[in-house]
Amino acid sequence: MTTTGEEMYALVERLYPLCRSITGDGVRATLEIVGEYLPLQVHEVPTGTQVLDWTVPQEWNIRDAYIADTAGNRVVDFAASSLHVLGYSVPVSATMPLAELRGHLHTLPDHPTWVPYRTSYYQPEWGFCLAQETLDAMPDGEYEVRIDSTLADGHLTYAEHVVPGQVADEVIVSCHVCHPSLANDNLAGIAVATFLARALAERTPWYTYRFLFAPGTIGAITWLARNAERVNGVSPAHGGPPGRAKRSAGEEPGAGARVEHGLVLACAGDPGHLTYKQSRRGDAEIDRVMRHVLVASERPHHVAEFTPYGYDERQFCSPGFDLGVGSLSRTPYAGYPEYHTSADNLDFVTPKAMADTLAVCSEAFAVLDRNRRYVNLSPYGEPQLGRRGLYDSLGGRSDAKQAQTAMLWVLSLSDGEHSLLDVAERSGLPFDTVAAAADALHGAGLIKA
Numbered sequence: 001m002t003t004t005g006e007e008m009y010a011l012v013e014r015l016y017p018l019c020r021s022i023t024g025d026g027v028r029a030t031l032e033i034v035g036e037y038l039p040l041q042v043h044e045v046p047t048g049t050q051v052l053d054w055t056v057p058q059e060w061n062i063r064d065a066y067i068a069d070t071a072g073n074r075v076v077d078f079a080a081s082s083l084h085v086l087g088y089s090v091p092v093s094a095t096m097p098l099a100e101l102r103g104h105l106h107t108l109p110d111h112p113t114w115v116p117y118r119t120s121y122y123q124p125e126w127g128f129c130l131a132q133e134t135l136d137a138m139p140d141g142e143y144e145v146r147i148d149s150t151l152a153d154g155h156l157t158y159a160e161h162v163v164p165g166q167v168a169d170e171v172i173v174s175c176h177v178c179h180p181s182l183a184n185d186n187l188a189g190i191a192v193a194t195f196l197a198r199a200l201a202e203r204t205p206w207y208t209y210r211f212l213f214a215p216g217t218i219g220a221i222t223w224l225a226r227n228a229e230r231v232n233g234v235s236p237a238h239g240g241p242p243g244r245a246k247r248s249a250g251e252e253p254g255a256g257a258r259v260e261h262g263l264v265l266a267c268a269g270d271p272g273h274l275t276y277k278q279s280r281r282g283d284a285e286i287d288r289v290m291r292h293v294l295v296a297s298e299r300p301h302h303v304a305e306f307t308p309y310g311y312d313e314r315q316f317c318s319p320g321f322d323l324g325v326g327s328l329s330r331t332p333y334a335g336y337p338e339y340h341t342s343a344d345n346l347d348f349v350t351p352k353a354m355a356d357t358l359a360v361c362s363e364a365f366a367v368l369d370r371n372r373r374y375v376n377l378s379p380y381g382e383p384q385l386g387r388r389g390l391y392d393s394l395g396g397r398s399d400a401k402q403a404q405t406a407m408l409w410v411l412s413l414s415d416g417e418h419s420l421l422d423v424a425e426r427s428g429l430p431f432d433t434v435a436a437a438a439d440a441l442h443g444a445g446l447i448k449a
C-alpha cells in the first residue's frame with residue numbers, strides 16, 4: 001500500500017523536470033498536474049497589469065538552450081536540467097570565445113559538481129548555470145551559444161483551491177510555484193499543500209481553507225492586489241482599487257469573508273527539524289497554535305521570529321495587510337548548502353519528512369478549527385455536573401479524571417476572554433481533552449460560544 005508520503009514524493013518526481021518560472025508554460029504545466037489531484041481555479045493576469053506597487057511582467061517561455069563546442073557537442077544542455085539556463089534569459093544565438101562567454105556563466109566554485117539556480121527577472125540578461133568542473137573542462141576556443149526563449153506580452157498564472165468550511169472566514173495556505181528543478185524549495189511545499197487540501201476536505205473544517213499556488217513575490221502581490229478588500233477591507237494605497245471588478249461572477253466563493261489566518265509552506269521536505277517562522281505580529285492565533293502543536297507533539301523544532309525576507313509571508317505580513325500568516329519549513333530558507341542548487345534534488349527530500357510536515361499542518365488546523373472562546377452560563381459556583389450526566393458520560397474511561405479536570409478548567413476560564421488554547425496551556429492538559437470537555441459542556445447547555 002502506498003503511503004501519503006510516497007504519494008507526495010511521486011508528485012514531486014513528476015513536477016521536478018518542468019522548467020518553472022514566475023510566468024510561462026512551466027507554471028501552467030505544473031498547475032495542470034496538481035489539478036489532477038485537486039480541482040484548481042486557474043487565474044491568468046495579463047502582462048502590464050498594475051498590482052500594488054508592481055507590474056505583471058512579460059511572460060517567459062523557453063524551448064531549448066545549449067552551449068556547444070566547435071564539433072557540435074552540447075557541453076551544457078537545457079534538456080538535461082532546467083537549472084542550466086539563467087531564469088528569464090533573453091534569447092541569444094551567437095558564437096563567441098570562452099573568454100567572452102565567461103561573463104554569462106554562473107558556477108559554484110565551493111561545490112564544483114553542483115549547478116546553481118540563478119534568475120534575472122527584472123533586468124534583461126542571458127546566462128547559463130553549470131558545474132564548476134564542467135567549466136574547468138572547457139578548453140579555450142569558440143562556442144556556439146543558443147537560448148531559444150521568448151519574452152512577450154502574455155500572462156502571470158496562479159491557481160486557487162478552496163476547501164469549504166462551516167464558516168466563510170478563511171485560512172490561506174500558500175506555496176510558491178516558480179522554481180524550476182528544485183525539490184525542497186518549491187516542490188515539497190506544493191505536494192504538502194495538495195495533500196493537506198485533500199485531507200481537510202475529508203473532515204469538513206470549521207474555517208474555509210483557501211490554497212494558493214502562485215509564483216513567489218509577484219504572485220502573492222498579484223493575489224493580494226486582487227483580493228485586498230476581502231483580505232482586510234481596505235484598498236491598497238498603490239495601484240488604485242484592487243481588480244475585483246475584472247473578476248467574473250462565481251469567482252469569489254468567499255465573498256465578504258475575511259482572511260483570518262494563514263500559513264506559507266516552503267522547504268517542506270528535507271529531513272531537518274521543523275521551523276515555524278512567526279507572523280509579523282508574533283502573537284497571532286496561528287503563531288500560538290503552531291507553537292502549541294509543535295511543543296505538545298514533542299517534535300524537535302525551532303520557532304523563529306518574523307523577518308521581512310524569506311517567502312510570501314513578506315507580502316501577507318506587510319504592514320498594510322498585517323495578516324496573521326506564519327511560515328512552516330523544515331530547514332529554513334537559505335539554511336542548507338543545497339539551497340538554490342542542483343543538489344536540492346529528488347535525493348534531498350523524503351516521503352517521511354513530507355508526511356511529517358503534512359501531519360503537523362493537519363494537527364495545527366485541527367486545533368485552530370476548534371479553538372473558540374466560550375462563556376460559562378452557570379458561573380456562580382460550580383454547576384452540578386453529576387445531575388447533568390456529565391460524570392456518567394465519563395464512566396469507565398481510563399482518562400475520566402483528566403476529562404473531569406478539563407471540564408472544571410473550561411468552566412473556570414470560560415469568561416469570554418479565554419480561548420480553549422488558553423485553557424489547554426494554563427491547565428497543561430492536551431488540547432483534544434479540553435476541546436472534548438467543551439463539547440460536552442456545550443451539549444449540556446452549560447457554556448455558549
Ligand code: ZN
Pocket residue numbers: 179185340
Ligand atoms: Zn527559492
